[in-house]
Amino acid sequence: MKKLINDPQSVVAESVEGFGLAHADVVQVHTDPLFVSRAGGAVSGKVGLVSGGGSGHEPLHAGFVGDGMLDAAVPGAMFTSPTPDQIAPAFAAADGGAGVLAIVKNYTGDVLNFETAAELADADDLTVRTVVVNDDVAVEDSLYTAGRRGVAGTVAVEKIAGAAAARGDDLEAVVAVAEKVVANVRSMGVALTACTVPHAGKPSFDLPEDEIEIGIGIHGEPGRRRIKAAPADEITEMLLTPVADDLGLASGEQVLLFVNGMGGTPQSELYVVYRQARRLLEGRGVQVTRSLVGNYVTSLEMQGASVTVLRLDDELAALWDAPVRTAALHW
Amino acid sequence: MKKLINDPQSVVAESVEGFGLAHADVVQVHTDPLFVSRAGGAVSGKVGLVSGGGSGHEPLHAGFVGDGMLDAAVPGAMFTSPTPDQIAPAFAAADGGAGVLAIVKNYTGDVLNFETAAELADADDLTVRTVVVNDDVAVEDSLYTAGRRGVAGTVAVEKIAGAAAARGDDLEAVVAVAEKVVANVRSMGVALTACTVPHAGKPSFDLPEDEIEIGIGIHGEPGRRRIKAAPADEITEMLLTPVADDLGLASGEQVLLFVNGMGGTPQSELYVVYRQARRLLEGRGVQVTRSLVGNYVTSLEMQGASVTVLRLDDELAALWDAPVRTAALHW
Incomplete structure (x- = not known):
């Protein structure tokens, strides 16, 4: 294995650190726990959008944090779901007082951990709605998934729901737009x-x-x-x-x-x-x-x-x- | 060899055709001879910028055609210099009446073929000035080059000279900016x-x-x-x-x-x-x-x-x- 890395254990943290340095005008990186949020912080009155998943799929998701798309992204270890205690603070960072939409690719671990994080947020009186992306027509059920997998269509869900949130749609309306993209x-x-x-x-x-x-x-x-x-x-x-x-x-x-x-x-x-x-x-x-x-x-x-x-x-x-x-x- | 191609002989033409279809708002593709120019045509009174070189280095150069950067790009065969009869019509397509700057990576074939094309253009009363990019410090002289090779620094030359042309600099001034980038x-x-x-x-x-x-x-x-x-x-x-x-x-x-x-x-x-x-x-x-x-x-x-x-x-x-x-x- 030849890779431009220092250590398999540190590659995600070092890569996200580099990403934050290169794009400091757009994002800020939080290290404990690890997540990425908009440089300017949450936008007051706007629905917050959060996504995340295993690392190794870059630029998904941190590359889509910024104006008109995501408010926060949560990178897990390589090909490994992020943990609820990473996701919950990302929800809080994305919260502008209008609730948060979580966009989750359909993998069992991702769905479960985002759900647990949403329960943690709910205990803090933050409303989180979740839309699960399942665009991959190749197989029903697979190694890590019940039902269809979420793959590249996620970019369209994040872009379009992000634009709906940016124009001022409320949480129900942003959820509806995201579900419309998922359906199509x-x-x-x-x-x-x-x-x-x-x-x-x-x-x-x-x-x-x-x-x-x-x-x-x-x-x-x-x-x-x-x-x-x-x-x-x-x-x-x-x-x-x-x-x-x-x-x-x-x-x-x-x-x-x-x-x-x-x-x-x-x-x-x-x-x-x-x-x-x-x-x-x-x-x-x-x-x-x-x-x-x-x-x-x-x-x-x-x-x-x-x-x-x-x-x-x-x-x-x-x-x-x-x-x-x-x-x-x-x- | 596994590749997403149909035929080694047609891959460049098919790829550039797909590129033109995907980015029709920004570029137009000319097929005989093969080159890419701005969708809107040359900008009257603006210095035209043209680059090119062997294919296989995408998005260089066609990916940099558009407002604020190149007016035309000439893709050669894979890792092979474009020919003078491809380059000369690209010069003509980029000509807005203020002359043309050719940005050439320092490879012997590229330098020679752009020079021949500039002579053809000169015979048609089109002034072409050339700036050669040689940013690679690894080696002096190499397999295809006398002197240092031109590599990724070319992006900076094309971006910055393109911005100088867009703000209305004349040919001498655009050449001077391009040379300043090359020097630094x-x-x-x-x-x-x-x-x-x-x-x-x-x-x-x-x-x-x-x-x-x-x-x-x-x-x-x-x-x-x-x-x-x-x-x-x-x-x-x-x-x-x-x-x-x-x-x-x-x-x-x-x-x-x-x-x-x-x-x-x-x-x-x-x-x-x-x-x-x-x-x-x-x-x-x-x-x-x-x-x-x-x-x-x-x-x-x-x-x-x-x-x-x-x-x-x-x-x-x-x-x-x-x-x-x-x-x-x-x-």
């Missing part, structure tokens, strides 16, 4: 290679030199099937078709198309995938009116990509377009 | 793994499982030395020290610190490197007042990073801060 976003991914979690020291699974895994999870959990390596256009069709079918996309609809890199994929390859996913959508009569391409929900240095489609209406498109100022998304 | 920016990189150029089909060099290459070039050209894998803080010091020494940084000076990923490095590791580079600079009494961390000048899926330091004065800091709206940099 689907994803599926492929791995060409495994990744190595630092404290494990060896690849998280074995993938032969001539095989790829369709439907991979962001921790390398098994997907739908292994196949021989194939041309990008064929792989893209294997990802896009179940996504579009699950959404029941009809001709004339408008969507956001998001091609996400798993961390170790050259950007040139992501655009090859984007090109084909777009052609397939247009072939169904679906209009791609918003796009995102890049490494946003990663699995360390895994090579691979995922395709996410979000069905848009005018409200979701406007909230997607609304200004955002975070380390990883900025417009 | 230095970089050095490390590779943990090699990358595989699609048409080659095998890694561009061999690096044993327990060794890393200090001073690597962005095409995998040999660096200063191979060493056993070491902690990130030690590696970072091996990169930062020659950079800071070559710049002759003195206590009290202000800098931009840019940690660039080579394409396959987890973001968490880049921030570990940033943290240590910043500590080392601060230990010298140098103030880091601007930061950039991410994959901006890559080598396909290579794992590794480079450290770039730009000495700032008020003018360069203001030009760095000026608005930019491109696919890869946006503020």
Whole structure:
């Protein structure tokens, strides 16, 4: 294992420290317990947004803390849920007096620990509502999850709910917008290679030199099937078709198309995938009116990509377009 | 070799096509010959900025086309200089009547082909001035270069010269700003793994499982030395020290610190490197007042990073801060 780290035990703390130094205009880092919040503190009267999860998926989630998106993010150990005693102070830091929305990817540990933290917050008279993201159509139930997993679609939930909170929606309304995104976003991914979690020291699974895994999870959990390596256009069709079918996309609809890199994929390859996913959508009569391409929900240095489609209406498109100022998304 | 491509011969064209579709609000793609220009066309009365080079380093250069940065970019084949007949029409597309600045990384093929294209432009009464970027302190002369190589510092040259052109500087003044950046920016990189150029089909060099290459070039050209894998803080010091020494940084000076990923490095590791580079600079009494961390000048899926330091004065800091709206940099 070759990595630019000092020690598997300190990599998360050191990385988050570096992140805080590089983006001090946008975030502040709290070390005991570890979480990240907006540089300016909670916004009075605004619904606070908090997310979090295992580290190793950067820029998710700390990269999305800032104006128009999250108020706080809680990084767990590598591929490990953050603990309730990390999450509860993040809720408090995000509290501007209008309640807090927790955006949680559907992994059993995350759901459980955010729920426990919400109970702790409730005991302090802070109302926390939770929306669980489960956009991965690859498998029902998996290694760490009951029901579908939450993957790259989380970026859309955080961006759009963040914009709703920023425009002044109350907690119920922000929850409703977040649930609307969850209901209309689907994803599926492929791995060409495994990744190595630092404290494990060896690849998280074995993938032969001539095989790829369709439907991979962001921790390398098994997907739908292994196949021989194939041309990008064929792989893209294997990802896009179940996504579009699950959404029941009809001709004339408008969507956001998001091609996400798993961390170790050259950007040139992501655009090859984007090109084909777009052609397939247009072939169904679906209009791609918003796009995102890049490494946003990663699995360390895994090579691979995922395709996410979000069905848009005018409200979701406007909230997607609304200004955002975070380390990883900025417009 | 497992890659998300269809065919090594078509990957650049397909990728640039996808890039153009995803970012149609910012760029337009020309296919015969292949180059990328601003969506709105040349800006009348503004100095045009053009860069280019081999593909495989994305988002460099097409990702930097847009308001406040480049007017056109010319992608060659993978790790191969673009040809003069690609570059000359890009010059013409960038021409707003105030002349064109070509920003060229110091590789023999790039320098030669941009020079030939400038002669073609001159025959059409278009004045092209060229600034060569040579920020890599690792080696004097290398596999493809006489003199120092041009690497990640190119981003700073393109951003800052782009801002100078956007504020209305004339050609001589934009050239002077670009040369000032070149004179004050230095970089050095490390590779943990090699990358595989699609048409080659095998890694561009061999690096044993327990060794890393200090001073690597962005095409995998040999660096200063191979060493056993070491902690990130030690590696970072091996990169930062020659950079800071070559710049002759003195206590009290202000800098931009840019940690660039080579394409396959987890973001968490880049921030570990940033943290240590910043500590080392601060230990010298140098103030880091601007930061950039991410994959901006890559080598396909290579794992590794480079450290770039730009000495700032008020003018360069203001030009760095000026608005930019491109696919890869946006503020």
